[in-house]
Amino acid sequence: MKNISIYTGMMTLLIALSGNSASADDGCNLSLGAADNMQFSTKAMSAPASCENITVTLNHTGQFPKNAMGHNWVLTTEADFKGVAMDGGSAGLKNNYVKEGDSRVIAATAIIGGGESTSVTFSTGGMTAGTAYTFFCSFPGHWGIMKGTFTLS
């Protein structure tokens, strides 16, 4: 009997680790879309403050390649947003339009093109509940429009 209960426990753990949609939804996995119209599908994102880690998945639902209409998802404080976006433009596509080693960046995905998806998992340690952080796309010319708020609540 003991072995059976260990086996059951292992299977539960494996299912939890697999992260598929059948597992319990704790609100710590978020997703959003972005298309060729240079818009994110949402302007406001939030997750429970109880999430130690958050995974954000970005789905590019457009057609254009990443060098023409690339999108990423970058998270910073509201105060750091513009500086990170400007420096990201200089960093170029090879760096996913994020300055290498930029400590102001809380999280950032790769730049993707139409039909692609990408995700990033980041720790909420150091973030403050109730504060409106800024998420944006750092592709040059996009961040003026492609931005929104991200809040732990």
Ligand SMILES: [Cu+2]
């Ligand atoms: Cu973009």
